[in-house]
Amino acid sequence: MALSPNDKQLLKLISQLNSSQKKSLVDFIRSFITKDDRTEKQSIDDYNQELDRATRNVHKGNFTSFEDLEKEMESW
DSSP states (O other): OOOOHHHHHHHHHHTTSOHHHHHHHHHHHHHHHHHHHOOSOOOHHHHHHHHHHHHHHHHTTOSOOHHHHHHHHHTO
């Protein structure tokens, strides 16, 4: 199956991410897929676990600042 131009661009961008950024992106994309299929509400425990994981990532420096994102977008 041939890749669309969007698929090619997405693969190119993903290849530029580090391991931690890729994991964050996978989690983010997965949240779109599972929310569409989810028939039940997310439990408070699950929600709190997601917040804890996100907070740990921020404290470890595993995030992209808005300024860095702007610079990256300008280079496209």
